[in-house]
Amino acid sequence: MRYLPDVLGPGFGAAKLQLEPDQISPRSATLVRYTPAEDPKSQLPDRVVPVNVKPGGGPNQGSFRVLSPSASPQQRAGSYPNHSDAAAQWDDSPARNLDYLQDYLTSELRGREIEAVDELDAPSAPQFIAVYVHGWNDYFYQAHLARMMAHLGAAFYALELHRYGRNMPRRSGLIPFNCYEDDYTTYDRELDWAIATARQEHPDLPVVVMAHSNGGAVVSGWASRHHDAYDGLIFISPWVVQDVSGIPAGNTIRNIIAKYLRGLHIPMLGPGSTVYQDSLVGYATIGSPLPRRLVPFGNDPAVCGWVTNPQWRVTSGAPILFGWLSAILSTQQWLVDHASFSNQPVLCLTAAHDPDDFYHPEIARVDRLMAQKRKSAGMSPLRQNLLKHRLYWSITSKSILSKGNTSEQETPYETALVDWSEAARHTDTVLNENLIEERITTLYGQVGGGLTLRQMSGLHDLTLSQPLERAEFFAEVAAWITHSGILSK
Numbered sequence: 001m002r003y004l005p006d007v008l009g010p011g012f013g014a015a016k017l018q019l020e021p022d023q024i025s026p027r028s029a030t031l032v033r034y035t036p037a038e039d040p041k042s043q044l045p046d047r048v049v050p051v052n053v054k055p056g057g058g059p060n061q062g063s064f065r066v067l068s069p070s071a072s073p074q075q076r077a078g079s080y081p082n083h084s085d086a087a088a089q090w091d092d093s094p095a096r097n098l099d100y101l102q103d104y105l106t107s108e109l110r111g112r113e114i115e116a117v118d119e120l121d122a123p124s125a126p127q128f129i130a131v132y133v134h135g136w137n138d139y140f141y142q143a144h145l146a147r148m149m150a151h152l153g154a155a156f157y158a159l160e161l162h163r164y165g166r167n168m169p170r171r172s173g174l175i176p177f178n179c180y181e182d183d184y185t186t187y188d189r190e191l192d193w194a195i196a197t198a199r200q201e202h203p204d205l206p207v208v209v210m211a212h213s214n215g216g217a218v219v220s221g222w223a224s225r226h227h228d229a230y231d232g233l234i235f236i237s238p239w240v241v242q243d244v245s246g247i248p249a250g251n252t253i254r255n256i257i258a259k260y261l262r263g264l265h266i267p268m269l270g271p272g273s274t275v276y277q278d279s280l281v282g283y284a285t286i287g288s289p290l291p292r293r294l295v296p297f298g299n300d301p302a303v304c305g306w307v308t309n310p311q312w313r314v315t316s317g318a319p320i321l322f323g324w325l326s327a328i329l330s331t332q333q334w335l336v337d338h339a340s341f342s343n344q345p346v347l348c349l350t351a352a353h354d355p356d357d358f359y360h361p362e363i364a365r366v367d368r369l370m371a372q373k374r375k376s377a378g379m380s381p382l383r384q385n386l387l388k389h390r391l392y393w394s395i396t397s398k399s400i401l402s403k404g405n406t407s408e409q410e411t412p413y414e415t416a417l418v419d420w421s422e423a424a425r426h427t428d429t430v431l432n433e434n435l436i437e438e439r440i441t442t443l444y445g446q447v448g449g450g451l452t453l454r455q456m457s458g459l460h461d462l463t464l465s466q467p468l469e470r471a472e473f474f475a476e477v478a479a480w481i482t483h484s485g486i487l488s489k
Contacts (some may be wrong), residue, residue, distance in 0.1 A: 011039025025169035030160040034146035035125040043119040043149035044071035047468045050475035055124045055153040057478035063113040072300045074143030127153035128337045129198045135213030139165020155202045159194040165312040176319040184331040185194040203285045206231035206489045224339035235348040241439040243432035258329035266321040277423045302466045345484040346444045351428035356457040361438040366422040387416035
């Protein structure tokens, strides 16, 4: 397998699988491989690292190591403005660094212990294989996820599906086919290739497949047809069920779309919600005040914004074709009606449906300040909605008319902040996590058997949450690796 240097920098290489073109576009899949020995940041996996993130994992001890600001998983330099740079507060004295952190974090820690360190030991030899599959309108850019999994003992790979991210087709005509597929069984070949490649490079190691959101539906379908191809599954807010409770006759409409609109290449019209994207672009970008507890993390991407390629991940108004919506809805129904799974351990972690009580005072305060700011700027709810529609059509037209330019562009992010609440930074604003838990239990068995379920404070993609919430996610993964029995296979 030939890996070329990847956009994520040293330690990351990408290999292509050329697929047969279909009537829509040429197709390819990409496998991103992480090699810690080639990564100068391998000992700085993330700003906050749970104590149990070590080879083979360990029980969640509720304690963290906090690394220097240079460990923030940020692709570009930056920090929240009008606040002292966190790096300037960090010095050669672990005791002073710990005092600095505890001054800001004592309340949020809620009894958990922290230790200030400069870096971790280098990752050891792999003990298992981890293959990650992204969600819809997404691609793999979470370098910190690769580094954290390597410290857990994983040989880490990320599979990017056809017509996503690095495989985005050159656009032509007026129909945007980004992320499009009308038959989810087509993805089986790409998953087979990724896992076969990983097994060839790391023989005799158990395989864990990780999947986020739409990737959860893709991987669940594949897993039901490939019982012997994996040793465990990790789901991060998997999209295996659609909440239609807010739509009149929602079940009927869902069934009609799933059964009768397959292959219909007509875009759905409407601006959709930008709340989730607003939670990813940083506090300053949407003009939000920064909570005091986050001052030590001024250069963390959860504060200053996650950096993505706008040609690989549409930040607002991503077009959806009816044919694709039919494919995901019919796949979700197929999983209920026909899927069967092997008795392998499964971990499903989702963002909480309601915010943690701890954040309620902060949410109320920030929401009040943001509402005052919008009111003083003359942003009535009606005007916000009009701006939302204008932004949608502006961004959508640019997306459709762009011709295959995949370079990162310095395009200012715009939002009307419709329906925005600070609670969006601590909950899933995309999917209904209560329904996900019910569906995952239906598919993979009762809690206490081979299935582990937990709702957590954080974003729809828990790996992009705020530092301590992000760390708690990895602590749960590490604990599961330990008690799942996978490493003994």
